[in-house]
Amino acid sequence: MQKERTLAARVVYDGIGLHSGKPVHMELAPAAPGSGILFARSDLPEAVPVPATAAHVTATLRATTIGAGSLKFFTIEHLMSALHVQGVDNCLVLLDAEEPPVVDGSARTFFRLIAEAGTVEQDAERRVTVIDRIYRVDDGSHFIMALPYDRLRVSFTSLNDHPLIGVQYYDLEVTPEAYEKEIAPARTIAYEKEVAALQANGLGLGGSLETVIVYNDEGWMNPLNFPNELVRHKILDVLGDLRLAGMIRGHIIAVASGHALNTALAKQIAEERE
Structure with missing residues (x-):
């Protein structure tokens, strides 16, 4: 039986968004078992985080966008790719803008940051x-x-x-x-x-x-x-x-x-x- 995993430590990265061109501060934080991948605005603490699930996809023009109500996050696919392959079940993605950093247009930096932070097993069965x-x-x-x-x-x-x-x-x-x-x-x-x-x-x-x-x-x-x-x-x-x-x-x-x-x-x- 596989157990869920989350980050062992917080990850911080600053950059700009590919489509918005806006500066963004990103933090990846450990999350509780069963949380899934959640996107939240660190500058809008009252806003409810948006689950990164298929049901929350709102647009797919040149990027994948998720949203709920007036809150949206776009170009999430590179970060989600790295989280997927690193086996991270639960993670809180905190951004002070609508888009994660583009970095160099790949997932290499995200993958390495997650690897450096490490992951820990949680007391919940993973639903593959x-x-x-x-x-x-x-x-x-x-x-x-x-x-x-x-x-x-x-x-x-x-x-x-x-x-x-x-x-x-x-x-x-x-x-x-x-x-x-x-x-x-x-x-x-x-x-x-x-x-x-x-x-x-x-x-x-x-x-x-x-x-x-x-x-x-x-x-x-x-x-x-x-x-x-x-x-x-x-x-x-x-x-x-x-x-x-x-x-x-x-x-x-x-x-x-x-x-x-x-x-x-x-x-x-x-x-x-x-």
């Missing part, structure tokens, strides 16, 4: 989200599905018309060691011609060559961590989005899936469990 049948969500040529599997595995195919990227495929048996090396360093990617339109719509205001890898019609504007960094980052996002349905045990297979399909699958899984 065991995939025991086939779940699937389709959107034309895009889909994501979950199949029974005795561990956690993700197989992702990315489709991009740009000749620089094309079709990318990556398959990973997810362990903390493999994730830290192969997935956590994979950063958010943007096409240069889209940047101005995104910023005109209030998105990507914290984006720069330090926080996003950018490509144009000539090539990459900054060095890559991996030749197939895009598909690796897609796996990073999947692991963050599906954490909204709990600690997953199963095989996730996706083709050109994004936050909308990822969170739709998380909702499908979570609703059946409830």
